[in-house]
Amino acid sequence: xxxxxxxxxxxxxxxxxxxxxxxxxxxxxxxxxxxxxxxxxxxxxxxxxxxxxxxxxxxxxxxxxxxxxxxxxxxxxxxxxxxxxxxxxxxxxxxxxxxxxxxxxxxxxxxxxxxxxxxxxxxxxxxxxxxxxxxxxxxxxxxxxxxxxxxxxxxxxxxxxxxxxxxxxxxxxxxxxxxxxxxxxxxxxxxxxxxxxxxxxxxxxxxxxxxxxxxxxxxxxxxxxxxxxxxxxxxxxxxxxxxxxxxxxxxxxxxxxxxxxxxxxxxxxxxxxxxxxxxxxxxxxxxxxxxxxxxxxxxxxxxxxxxxxxxxxxxxxxxxxxxxxxxxxxxxxxxxxxxxxxxxxxxxxxxxxxxxxxxxxxxxxxxxxxxxxxxxxxxxxxxxxxxxxxxxxxxxxxxxxxxxxxxxxxxxxxxxxxxxxxxxxxxxxxxxxxxxxxxxxxxxxxxxxxxxxxxxxxxxxxxxxxxxxxxxxxxxxxxxxxxxxxxxxxxxxxxxxxxxxxxxxxxxxxxxxxxxxxxxxxxxxxxxxxxxxxxxxx
Numbered sequence: 001x002x003x004x005x006x007x008x009x010x011x012x013x014x015x016x017x018x019x020x021x022x023x024x025x026x027x028x029x030x031x032x033x034x035x036x037x038x039x040x041x042x043x044x045x046x047x048x049x050x051x052x053x054x055x056x057x058x059x060x061x062x063x064x065x066x067x068x069x070x071x072x073x074x075x076x077x078x079x080x081x082x083x084x085x086x087x088x089x090x091x092x093x094x095x096x097x098x099x100x101x102x103x104x105x106x107x108x109x110x111x112x113x114x115x116x117x118x119x120x121x122x123x124x125x126x127x128x129x130x131x132x133x134x135x136x137x138x139x140x141x142x143x144x145x146x147x148x149x150x151x152x153x154x155x156x157x158x159x160x161x162x163x164x165x166x167x168x169x170x171x172x173x174x175x176x177x178x179x180x181x182x183x184x185x186x187x188x189x190x191x192x193x194x195x196x197x198x199x200x201x202x203x204x205x206x207x208x209x210x211x212x213x214x215x216x217x218x219x220x221x222x223x224x225x226x227x228x229x230x231x232x233x234x235x236x237x238x239x240x241x242x243x244x245x246x247x248x249x250x251x252x253x254x255x256x257x258x259x260x261x262x263x264x265x266x267x268x269x270x271x272x273x274x275x276x277x278x279x280x281x282x283x284x285x286x287x288x289x290x291x292x293x294x295x296x297x298x299x300x301x302x303x304x305x306x307x308x309x310x311x312x313x314x315x316x317x318x319x320x321x322x323x324x325x326x327x328x329x330x331x332x333x334x335x336x337x338x339x340x341x342x343x344x345x346x347x348x349x350x351x352x353x354x355x356x357x358x359x360x361x362x363x364x365x366x367x368x369x370x371x372x373x374x375x376x377x378x379x380x381x382x383x384x385x386x387x388x389x390x391x392x393x394x395x396x397x398x399x400x401x402x403x404x405x406x407x408x409x410x411x412x413x414x415x416x417x418x419x420x421x422x423x424x425x426x427x428x429x430x431x432x433x434x435x436x437x438x439x440x441x442x443x444x445x446x447x448x449x450x451x452x453x454x455x456x457x458x459x460x461x462x463x464x465x466x467x468x469x470x471x472x473x474x475x476x477x478x479x480x481x482x483x484x485x486x487x488x489x490x491x492x493x494x495x496x497x498x499x500x501x502x503x504x505x506x507x508x509x510x511x512x513x514x515x516x517x518x519x520x521x522x523x524x525x526x527x528x529x530x531x532x533x534x535x536x537x538x
Contacts, residue, residue, distance in 0.1 A: 114157055154187075198232075280502040360387065364388070385416060386417075
Protein backbone atom coordinates (compact mmCIF):
# COMPACT_ATOMS: atom_id res chain seq x y z
CA UNK A 1 0.00 0.00 0.00
CA UNK A 2 1.26 3.43 -0.94
CA UNK A 3 3.04 5.32 1.84
CA UNK A 4 1.20 8.44 2.96
CA UNK A 5 2.77 11.30 4.95
CA UNK A 6 0.34 12.87 7.41
CA UNK A 7 0.85 16.49 8.44
CA UNK A 8 -1.67 17.77 10.97
CA UNK A 9 -2.85 21.26 10.00
CA UNK A 10 -4.21 22.36 13.39
CA UNK A 11 -2.76 21.17 16.68
CA UNK A 12 -2.48 23.10 19.95
CA UNK A 13 0.28 22.97 22.55
CA UNK A 14 -0.18 24.14 26.12
CA UNK A 15 -2.93 24.02 28.69
CA UNK A 16 -6.56 24.62 27.77
CA UNK A 17 -9.26 25.59 30.24
CA UNK A 18 -11.04 22.26 29.72
CA UNK A 19 -8.00 19.99 29.67
CA UNK A 20 -8.07 17.19 32.24
CA UNK A 21 -5.66 14.53 33.42
CA UNK A 22 -3.85 12.77 30.60
CA UNK A 23 -4.79 15.30 27.91
CA UNK A 24 -1.65 16.27 25.93
CA UNK A 25 -0.17 19.65 26.84
CA UNK A 26 3.56 19.29 26.20
CA UNK A 27 5.41 18.54 22.95
CA UNK A 28 6.37 15.13 24.27
CA UNK A 29 2.78 14.20 25.12
CA UNK A 30 1.55 15.44 21.76
CA UNK A 31 4.20 13.42 19.92
CA UNK A 32 3.16 10.30 21.82
CA UNK A 33 -0.39 10.74 20.55
CA UNK A 34 0.87 11.40 17.04
CA UNK A 35 2.94 8.20 17.22
CA UNK A 36 -0.07 6.14 18.30
CA UNK A 37 -2.09 7.51 15.39
CA UNK A 38 0.70 7.38 12.79
CA UNK A 39 0.97 11.14 12.21
CA UNK A 40 4.33 12.34 10.90
CA UNK A 41 4.24 16.08 11.60
CA UNK A 42 1.97 18.77 12.98
CA UNK A 43 1.50 22.49 12.52
CA UNK A 44 1.32 23.64 16.13
CA UNK A 45 -0.02 26.83 17.67
CA UNK A 46 0.18 27.80 21.33
CA UNK A 47 -3.06 27.72 23.32
CA UNK A 48 -2.33 31.26 24.48
CA UNK A 49 -2.67 32.39 20.86
CA UNK A 50 -6.23 31.12 20.71
CA UNK A 51 -7.29 32.38 24.11
CA UNK A 52 -5.62 35.37 25.73
CA UNK A 53 -2.17 36.42 24.55
CA UNK A 54 -0.87 35.94 20.99
CA UNK A 55 2.23 37.96 21.85
CA UNK A 56 3.41 35.46 24.46
CA UNK A 57 1.95 32.51 22.56
CA UNK A 58 3.96 33.35 19.44
CA UNK A 59 7.13 33.56 21.51
CA UNK A 60 6.42 30.41 23.51
CA UNK A 61 5.60 28.16 20.53
CA UNK A 62 9.11 28.71 19.18
CA UNK A 63 10.54 27.38 22.43
CA UNK A 64 8.15 24.44 22.55
CA UNK A 65 8.84 23.34 18.97
CA UNK A 66 12.56 24.16 18.85
CA UNK A 67 13.92 20.69 19.68
CA UNK A 68 11.18 18.77 17.87
CA UNK A 69 11.55 18.78 14.08
CA UNK A 70 8.18 17.04 13.70
CA UNK A 71 6.46 20.14 15.12
CA UNK A 72 6.15 23.14 12.78
CA UNK A 73 5.38 26.37 14.65
CA UNK A 74 2.48 28.61 13.66
CA UNK A 75 1.72 32.10 14.93
CA UNK A 76 -1.44 34.06 15.55
CA UNK A 77 -2.12 37.49 14.10
CA UNK A 78 -3.92 40.59 15.35
CA UNK A 79 -5.22 43.75 13.75
CA UNK A 80 -2.22 46.04 13.38
CA UNK A 81 -3.29 49.28 15.07
CA UNK A 82 -3.43 47.83 18.57
CA UNK A 83 0.39 47.81 18.19
CA UNK A 84 0.73 44.43 19.94
CA UNK A 85 2.62 42.62 17.19
CA UNK A 86 5.27 43.76 14.73
CA UNK A 87 4.08 45.66 11.64
CA UNK A 88 2.92 43.32 8.84
CA UNK A 89 6.09 43.35 6.75
CA UNK A 90 8.29 42.86 9.79
CA UNK A 91 6.00 40.13 11.09
CA UNK A 92 6.36 38.16 7.85
CA UNK A 93 10.14 38.57 7.99
CA UNK A 94 10.21 37.23 11.54
CA UNK A 95 8.03 34.29 10.54
CA UNK A 96 10.45 33.43 7.76
CA UNK A 97 13.46 33.78 10.08
CA UNK A 98 12.03 31.45 12.72
CA UNK A 99 10.59 28.82 10.38
CA UNK A 100 6.98 29.70 11.22
CA UNK A 101 4.70 27.99 8.73
CA UNK A 102 1.35 29.78 8.93
CA UNK A 103 -0.65 32.49 10.64
CA UNK A 104 -3.89 31.84 12.53
CA UNK A 105 -6.58 34.48 12.94
CA UNK A 106 -8.83 33.77 15.93
CA UNK A 107 -10.91 36.70 14.84
CA UNK A 108 -13.96 36.35 17.09
CA UNK A 109 -11.92 35.66 20.21
CA UNK A 110 -10.04 38.93 19.63
CA UNK A 111 -12.92 40.84 18.01
CA UNK A 112 -11.47 41.31 14.54
CA UNK A 113 -14.04 41.79 11.77
CA UNK A 114 -13.34 39.94 8.55
CA UNK A 115 -13.19 43.15 6.55
CA UNK A 116 -10.53 44.94 4.57
CA UNK A 117 -10.50 48.01 6.84
CA UNK A 118 -9.60 45.77 9.82
CA UNK A 119 -7.22 43.22 8.29
CA UNK A 120 -6.27 44.64 4.91
CA UNK A 121 -2.74 45.79 5.69
CA UNK A 122 -1.89 42.53 7.45
CA UNK A 123 -3.35 40.31 4.72
CA UNK A 124 -1.65 42.30 1.96
CA UNK A 125 1.77 41.51 3.44
CA UNK A 126 0.83 37.86 3.94
CA UNK A 127 -0.50 37.61 0.39
CA UNK A 128 2.71 39.00 -1.07
CA UNK A 129 4.71 36.25 0.64
CA UNK A 130 1.99 33.57 0.05
CA UNK A 131 1.72 32.87 3.79
CA UNK A 132 -1.19 30.49 4.50
CA UNK A 133 -3.78 32.01 6.81
CA UNK A 134 -6.06 29.85 8.94
CA UNK A 135 -9.26 31.63 9.96
CA UNK A 136 -11.02 30.29 13.05
CA UNK A 137 -14.25 31.75 14.47
CA UNK A 138 -14.09 29.84 17.75
CA UNK A 139 -14.14 31.62 21.09
CA UNK A 140 -13.60 30.60 24.68
CA UNK A 141 -17.04 32.02 25.45
CA UNK A 142 -18.75 29.54 23.09
CA UNK A 143 -16.49 26.49 22.79
CA UNK A 144 -17.50 23.93 20.19
CA UNK A 145 -20.01 26.25 18.54
CA UNK A 146 -21.36 24.85 15.26
CA UNK A 147 -21.59 26.83 11.99
CA UNK A 148 -19.73 29.84 13.34
CA UNK A 149 -17.87 30.84 10.16
CA UNK A 150 -18.70 34.25 8.71
CA UNK A 151 -19.03 33.15 5.07
CA UNK A 152 -19.67 36.62 3.60
CA UNK A 153 -16.56 37.85 5.41
CA UNK A 154 -14.50 34.89 4.18
CA UNK A 155 -15.60 35.38 0.57
CA UNK A 156 -14.91 39.10 0.81
CA UNK A 157 -11.35 38.53 2.00
CA UNK A 158 -10.68 35.83 -0.58
CA UNK A 159 -11.79 38.13 -3.35
CA UNK A 160 -9.87 41.11 -1.99
CA UNK A 161 -6.68 39.01 -1.69
CA UNK A 162 -6.93 36.39 -4.47
CA UNK A 163 -3.35 35.15 -4.08
CA UNK A 164 -3.68 34.59 -0.34
CA UNK A 165 -4.01 30.89 0.67
CA UNK A 166 -6.91 31.04 3.15
CA UNK A 167 -8.09 28.04 5.17
CA UNK A 168 -11.33 27.92 7.15
CA UNK A 169 -11.15 25.83 10.32
CA UNK A 170 -13.84 25.55 12.94
CA UNK A 171 -15.40 23.05 15.31
CA UNK A 172 -18.11 21.94 12.92
CA UNK A 173 -19.53 22.99 9.55
CA UNK A 174 -22.96 21.39 9.55
CA UNK A 175 -26.01 23.46 8.70
CA UNK A 176 -23.84 25.92 6.78
CA UNK A 177 -22.42 23.35 4.35
CA UNK A 178 -24.37 24.80 1.43
CA UNK A 179 -22.70 28.16 2.08
CA UNK A 180 -19.33 26.37 2.17
CA UNK A 181 -19.87 24.96 -1.32
CA UNK A 182 -20.85 28.35 -2.70
CA UNK A 183 -17.76 29.88 -1.12
CA UNK A 184 -15.49 27.21 -2.63
CA UNK A 185 -17.04 27.83 -6.03
CA UNK A 186 -16.59 31.59 -5.69
CA UNK A 187 -13.02 31.61 -4.31
CA UNK A 188 -10.24 29.52 -5.92
CA UNK A 189 -7.85 30.45 -3.09
CA UNK A 190 -10.17 29.11 -0.37
CA UNK A 191 -9.47 25.83 1.40
CA UNK A 192 -11.19 24.11 4.30
CA UNK A 193 -10.02 21.95 7.17
CA UNK A 194 -11.79 18.64 6.47
CA UNK A 195 -11.94 17.90 10.20
CA UNK A 196 -14.56 20.65 10.41
CA UNK A 197 -16.86 18.63 8.12
CA UNK A 198 -18.39 15.70 9.99
CA UNK A 199 -20.66 14.67 7.19
CA UNK A 200 -21.20 11.50 5.21
CA UNK A 201 -19.27 11.46 1.91
CA UNK A 202 -18.38 15.15 2.10
CA UNK A 203 -14.69 14.47 1.45
CA UNK A 204 -15.66 12.64 -1.73
CA UNK A 205 -18.11 15.36 -2.75
CA UNK A 206 -15.58 18.19 -2.35
CA UNK A 207 -12.88 16.25 -4.19
CA UNK A 208 -15.27 15.57 -7.05
CA UNK A 209 -16.79 19.04 -7.29
CA UNK A 210 -13.86 21.31 -6.37
CA UNK A 211 -10.70 19.18 -6.23
CA UNK A 212 -8.70 17.52 -3.46
CA UNK A 213 -6.39 20.55 -3.28
CA UNK A 214 -9.17 22.41 -1.46
CA UNK A 215 -8.90 20.24 1.68
CA UNK A 216 -6.35 19.89 4.47
CA UNK A 217 -6.48 17.43 7.33
CA UNK A 218 -6.10 18.21 11.03
CA UNK A 219 -6.60 16.58 14.42
CA UNK A 220 -7.47 19.65 16.51
CA UNK A 221 -5.58 18.11 19.41
CA UNK A 222 -6.04 18.20 22.35
CA UNK A 223 -9.78 18.94 22.03
CA UNK A 224 -10.34 16.09 19.57
CA UNK A 225 -9.24 12.54 18.96
CA UNK A 226 -7.07 12.36 15.79
CA UNK A 227 -8.42 8.88 15.06
CA UNK A 228 -11.79 10.34 14.05
CA UNK A 229 -10.69 12.32 10.98
CA UNK A 230 -7.94 9.79 10.21
CA UNK A 231 -10.34 6.91 9.63
CA UNK A 232 -12.79 9.22 7.86
CA UNK A 233 -10.03 10.27 5.45
CA UNK A 234 -8.25 6.94 5.09
CA UNK A 235 -11.38 5.07 4.06
CA UNK A 236 -12.84 7.77 1.82
CA UNK A 237 -13.67 6.74 -1.73
CA UNK A 238 -10.97 8.86 -3.33
CA UNK A 239 -7.75 8.07 -5.19
CA UNK A 240 -4.43 7.49 -3.40
CA UNK A 241 -3.14 10.74 -4.89
CA UNK A 242 -6.12 12.65 -3.50
CA UNK A 243 -5.71 10.98 -0.12
CA UNK A 244 -2.03 11.87 0.01
CA UNK A 245 -2.74 15.46 -0.93
CA UNK A 246 -5.32 15.94 1.83
CA UNK A 247 -3.30 14.02 4.42
CA UNK A 248 -0.26 16.25 4.08
CA UNK A 249 0.66 17.15 0.53
CA UNK A 250 -1.54 20.23 0.28
CA UNK A 251 -0.34 21.61 3.60
CA UNK A 252 3.28 20.92 2.79
CA UNK A 253 2.97 22.85 -0.44
CA UNK A 254 1.42 25.80 1.39
CA UNK A 255 4.06 25.78 4.13
CA UNK A 256 6.85 25.76 1.53
CA UNK A 257 6.56 29.53 1.15
CA UNK A 258 9.04 29.56 4.04
CA UNK A 259 12.37 28.05 3.03
CA UNK A 260 13.13 27.54 6.73
CA UNK A 261 10.22 25.16 7.26
CA UNK A 262 11.39 21.66 8.17
CA UNK A 263 9.69 18.55 6.82
CA UNK A 264 10.03 14.96 8.02
CA UNK A 265 9.09 12.13 5.68
CA UNK A 266 10.12 9.10 7.73
CA UNK A 267 9.06 8.31 11.28
CA UNK A 268 9.48 5.00 13.07
CA UNK A 269 6.08 4.56 14.71
CA UNK A 270 5.59 2.15 17.62
CA UNK A 271 3.86 -1.15 16.98
CA UNK A 272 0.08 -1.15 16.90
CA UNK A 273 -1.67 -2.24 20.08
CA UNK A 274 -3.87 -4.90 18.42
CA UNK A 275 -5.12 -6.17 15.06
CA UNK A 276 -7.89 -3.61 14.68
CA UNK A 277 -5.53 -0.74 15.48
CA UNK A 278 -3.01 -2.15 13.00
CA UNK A 279 -5.59 -2.62 10.26
CA UNK A 280 -6.93 0.90 10.52
CA UNK A 281 -3.54 2.57 10.86
CA UNK A 282 -2.34 0.80 7.73
CA UNK A 283 -5.60 1.50 5.85
CA UNK A 284 -6.30 -2.21 5.36
CA UNK A 285 -9.70 -3.51 4.33
CA UNK A 286 -12.37 -3.92 7.00
CA UNK A 287 -14.75 -5.82 4.74
CA UNK A 288 -14.32 -9.12 6.54
CA UNK A 289 -15.35 -7.72 9.92
CA UNK A 290 -18.68 -8.47 11.61
CA UNK A 291 -19.55 -5.04 12.98
CA UNK A 292 -23.12 -4.00 13.84
CA UNK A 293 -24.47 -0.47 14.04
CA UNK A 294 -27.26 0.68 16.40
CA UNK A 295 -27.86 4.16 14.92
CA UNK A 296 -28.46 5.05 11.28
CA UNK A 297 -30.67 7.35 9.19
CA UNK A 298 -32.56 6.79 5.95
CA UNK A 299 -33.26 9.90 3.89
CA UNK A 300 -31.96 11.90 0.99
CA UNK A 301 -31.92 15.46 2.25
CA UNK A 302 -32.30 17.50 5.42
CA UNK A 303 -32.12 21.15 6.36
CA UNK A 304 -28.48 20.58 7.40
CA UNK A 305 -27.20 17.86 5.13
CA UNK A 306 -27.23 16.86 1.48
CA UNK A 307 -27.20 13.11 0.81
CA UNK A 308 -26.37 12.12 -2.76
CA UNK A 309 -26.41 8.37 -2.09
CA UNK A 310 -29.16 5.91 -2.87
CA UNK A 311 -29.86 2.72 -0.91
CA UNK A 312 -27.31 0.68 -2.87
CA UNK A 313 -24.63 3.26 -2.09
CA UNK A 314 -25.42 3.08 1.64
CA UNK A 315 -25.13 -0.71 1.59
CA UNK A 316 -21.84 -0.46 -0.31
CA UNK A 317 -20.53 1.92 2.35
CA UNK A 318 -21.57 -0.52 5.08
CA UNK A 319 -19.80 -3.33 3.21
CA UNK A 320 -16.61 -1.29 3.02
CA UNK A 321 -16.52 -0.97 6.81
CA UNK A 322 -17.63 -4.51 7.64
CA UNK A 323 -21.06 -3.37 8.92
CA UNK A 324 -23.27 -6.44 8.62
CA UNK A 325 -26.47 -4.81 9.90
CA UNK A 326 -27.67 -1.37 11.00
CA UNK A 327 -30.66 -0.15 13.01
CA UNK A 328 -32.20 2.63 10.91
CA UNK A 329 -34.94 5.26 11.01
CA UNK A 330 -35.88 8.22 8.88
CA UNK A 331 -34.37 11.70 8.65
CA UNK A 332 -37.77 13.25 8.02
CA UNK A 333 -39.33 12.00 11.24
CA UNK A 334 -37.30 14.26 13.47
CA UNK A 335 -38.41 17.58 11.96
CA UNK A 336 -41.33 16.99 9.62
CA UNK A 337 -43.57 14.15 8.51
CA UNK A 338 -42.83 10.94 10.38
CA UNK A 339 -45.31 8.94 8.28
CA UNK A 340 -43.52 9.93 5.07
CA UNK A 341 -40.20 9.18 6.73
CA UNK A 342 -41.29 5.76 7.96
CA UNK A 343 -42.49 4.91 4.46
CA UNK A 344 -39.13 5.92 2.98
CA UNK A 345 -37.26 3.83 5.55
CA UNK A 346 -39.57 0.86 4.94
CA UNK A 347 -38.81 0.94 1.20
CA UNK A 348 -35.08 0.70 1.83
CA UNK A 349 -35.51 -2.03 4.42
CA UNK A 350 -37.70 -4.01 2.01
CA UNK A 351 -35.04 -3.68 -0.70
CA UNK A 352 -32.28 -4.88 1.65
CA UNK A 353 -34.09 -6.92 4.31
CA UNK A 354 -30.97 -8.74 5.43
CA UNK A 355 -29.02 -5.54 6.22
CA UNK A 356 -31.36 -3.28 8.17
CA UNK A 357 -33.42 -3.34 11.35
CA UNK A 358 -36.13 -0.70 11.02
CA UNK A 359 -37.34 1.60 13.79
CA UNK A 360 -40.70 3.38 13.60
CA UNK A 361 -40.26 7.12 14.14
CA UNK A 362 -43.04 8.61 16.27
CA UNK A 363 -43.90 12.19 17.23
CA UNK A 364 -45.26 12.69 20.79
CA UNK A 365 -47.09 15.83 19.67
CA UNK A 366 -49.59 13.61 17.79
CA UNK A 367 -51.15 12.26 20.97
CA UNK A 368 -51.59 8.71 22.20
CA UNK A 369 -54.05 7.37 19.63
CA UNK A 370 -52.08 8.51 16.59
CA UNK A 371 -48.77 7.43 18.11
CA UNK A 372 -50.08 3.92 18.80
CA UNK A 373 -51.59 3.71 15.33
CA UNK A 374 -48.27 4.61 13.71
CA UNK A 375 -46.37 2.13 15.88
CA UNK A 376 -48.88 -0.59 14.94
CA UNK A 377 -48.45 0.35 11.28
CA UNK A 378 -44.69 0.17 11.80
CA UNK A 379 -45.00 -3.44 12.93
CA UNK A 380 -46.97 -4.20 9.76
CA UNK A 381 -44.16 -2.57 7.74
CA UNK A 382 -41.64 -4.87 9.45
CA UNK A 383 -40.20 -2.37 11.92
CA UNK A 384 -38.61 -3.89 15.03
CA UNK A 385 -37.88 -0.81 17.13
CA UNK A 386 -39.09 2.68 18.00
CA UNK A 387 -37.27 5.97 17.50
CA UNK A 388 -37.95 9.16 19.50
CA UNK A 389 -36.51 12.65 19.12
CA UNK A 390 -38.67 14.95 21.28
CA UNK A 391 -35.94 17.58 21.51
CA UNK A 392 -36.24 18.13 17.73
CA UNK A 393 -40.02 18.04 17.81
CA UNK A 394 -40.38 20.65 20.58
CA UNK A 395 -41.94 18.18 22.99
CA UNK A 396 -40.84 17.97 26.67
CA UNK A 397 -38.17 15.32 27.19
CA UNK A 398 -40.11 13.89 30.12
CA UNK A 399 -43.64 14.54 28.89
CA UNK A 400 -46.36 11.89 29.31
CA UNK A 401 -46.38 10.78 25.66
CA UNK A 402 -42.86 9.35 26.07
CA UNK A 403 -44.46 6.66 28.21
CA UNK A 404 -46.87 5.80 25.41
CA UNK A 405 -43.96 4.77 23.18
CA UNK A 406 -42.14 2.98 26.00
CA UNK A 407 -45.28 1.05 26.98
CA UNK A 408 -45.72 -0.12 23.40
CA UNK A 409 -42.08 -1.22 23.24
CA UNK A 410 -42.48 -3.07 26.55
CA UNK A 411 -45.61 -4.89 25.35
CA UNK A 412 -43.89 -6.01 22.15
CA UNK A 413 -40.32 -6.51 23.39
CA UNK A 414 -38.80 -3.85 21.11
CA UNK A 415 -35.62 -1.81 20.92
CA UNK A 416 -36.05 1.91 21.63
CA UNK A 417 -33.67 4.72 20.73
CA UNK A 418 -34.20 8.32 21.83
CA UNK A 419 -32.03 11.22 20.74
CA UNK A 420 -32.09 12.49 24.36
CA UNK A 421 -33.86 10.63 27.17
CA UNK A 422 -33.71 13.31 29.86
CA UNK A 423 -32.58 13.08 33.49
CA UNK A 424 -31.08 10.02 35.15
CA UNK A 425 -34.20 9.83 37.32
CA UNK A 426 -36.37 9.62 34.19
CA UNK A 427 -34.06 7.04 32.63
CA UNK A 428 -34.22 4.85 35.73
CA UNK A 429 -38.02 5.12 35.90
CA UNK A 430 -38.47 4.12 32.28
CA UNK A 431 -36.08 1.16 32.46
CA UNK A 432 -37.72 -0.23 35.60
CA UNK A 433 -41.32 0.51 34.59
CA UNK A 434 -40.88 -1.08 31.16
CA UNK A 435 -38.44 -3.95 31.74
CA UNK A 436 -39.26 -5.80 28.51
CA UNK A 437 -38.21 -2.85 26.36
CA UNK A 438 -34.53 -2.41 25.50
CA UNK A 439 -33.41 1.22 25.78
CA UNK A 440 -30.61 2.74 23.66
CA UNK A 441 -29.33 6.25 24.17
CA UNK A 442 -29.15 8.15 20.91
CA UNK A 443 -25.73 9.53 21.74
CA UNK A 444 -22.87 9.12 24.16
CA UNK A 445 -23.62 10.36 27.66
CA UNK A 446 -21.99 9.78 31.02
CA UNK A 447 -25.14 10.74 32.94
CA UNK A 448 -26.54 7.23 33.36
CA UNK A 449 -23.66 5.35 35.01
CA UNK A 450 -25.59 4.61 38.21
CA UNK A 451 -28.71 3.63 36.28
CA UNK A 452 -26.83 1.20 34.06
CA UNK A 453 -25.40 -0.54 37.14
CA UNK A 454 -28.91 -1.23 38.44
CA UNK A 455 -30.82 -2.24 35.30
CA UNK A 456 -30.10 -4.69 32.50
CA UNK A 457 -32.05 -3.05 29.66
CA UNK A 458 -30.08 0.18 29.11
CA UNK A 459 -27.31 0.51 26.51
CA UNK A 460 -25.19 3.52 25.55
CA UNK A 461 -24.60 4.50 21.92
CA UNK A 462 -21.02 5.55 21.15
CA UNK A 463 -21.91 8.47 18.89
CA UNK A 464 -20.08 10.79 19.29
CA UNK A 465 -16.78 9.94 20.99
CA UNK A 466 -15.13 13.25 20.16
CA UNK A 467 -12.51 13.63 22.83
CA UNK A 468 -9.17 11.95 23.26
CA UNK A 469 -9.49 8.96 25.66
CA UNK A 470 -13.29 9.29 25.68
CA UNK A 471 -13.68 5.67 24.55
CA UNK A 472 -11.46 4.53 27.39
CA UNK A 473 -13.50 6.58 29.85
CA UNK A 474 -16.76 5.13 28.53
CA UNK A 475 -15.47 1.60 29.09
CA UNK A 476 -14.33 2.56 32.58
CA UNK A 477 -17.72 4.10 33.44
CA UNK A 478 -20.10 1.59 31.84
CA UNK A 479 -18.03 -1.45 30.99
CA UNK A 480 -17.58 -2.63 27.42
CA UNK A 481 -20.69 -4.82 27.69
CA UNK A 482 -23.03 -1.80 27.80
CA UNK A 483 -21.70 0.13 24.81
CA UNK A 484 -23.11 -0.11 21.27
CA UNK A 485 -21.38 1.27 18.21
CA UNK A 486 -23.49 3.90 16.48
CA UNK A 487 -22.29 5.57 13.29
CA UNK A 488 -25.21 8.00 12.76
CA UNK A 489 -25.09 7.22 9.03
CA UNK A 490 -25.96 8.84 6.63
CA UNK A 491 -25.57 12.01 8.65
CA UNK A 492 -22.05 11.25 9.87
CA UNK A 493 -19.37 9.17 8.13
CA UNK A 494 -19.11 5.57 9.34
CA UNK A 495 -15.33 5.95 9.59
CA UNK A 496 -15.76 9.01 11.79
CA UNK A 497 -17.54 6.87 14.39
CA UNK A 498 -15.28 3.84 14.05
CA UNK A 499 -12.02 5.77 14.51
CA UNK A 500 -12.04 6.39 18.27
CA UNK A 501 -12.90 2.75 18.95
CA UNK A 502 -10.40 1.22 16.53
CA UNK A 503 -7.60 3.38 17.98
CA UNK A 504 -8.68 3.13 21.63
CA UNK A 505 -6.26 1.85 24.23
CA UNK A 506 -8.56 -0.95 25.39
CA UNK A 507 -8.40 -4.72 24.81
CA UNK A 508 -9.32 -5.88 21.33
CA UNK A 509 -12.02 -8.09 22.83
CA UNK A 510 -13.71 -5.01 24.29
CA UNK A 511 -13.52 -3.26 20.94
CA UNK A 512 -15.25 -6.19 19.26
CA UNK A 513 -18.00 -6.22 21.86
CA UNK A 514 -18.68 -2.53 21.27
CA UNK A 515 -18.42 -2.81 17.48
CA UNK A 516 -20.90 -5.63 17.13
CA UNK A 517 -20.84 -8.36 19.73
CA UNK A 518 -23.14 -6.57 22.16
CA UNK A 519 -25.76 -5.67 19.56
CA UNK A 520 -25.71 -9.18 18.11
CA UNK A 521 -26.34 -10.54 21.60
CA UNK A 522 -29.27 -8.17 22.09
CA UNK A 523 -30.73 -9.16 18.73
CA UNK A 524 -30.68 -12.79 19.85
CA UNK A 525 -32.10 -11.91 23.27
CA UNK A 526 -35.02 -9.87 21.89
CA UNK A 527 -35.58 -11.86 18.71
CA UNK A 528 -34.73 -8.81 16.61
CA UNK A 529 -32.88 -9.40 13.36
CA UNK A 530 -32.85 -8.56 9.69
CA UNK A 531 -35.18 -10.83 7.70
CA UNK A 532 -33.55 -13.97 6.41
CA UNK A 533 -31.04 -14.28 9.25
CA UNK A 534 -30.84 -17.49 11.18
CA UNK A 535 -30.56 -17.52 14.97
CA UNK A 536 -26.75 -17.59 14.83
CA UNK A 537 -26.12 -15.52 11.70
CA UNK A 538 -23.52 -12.76 12.09
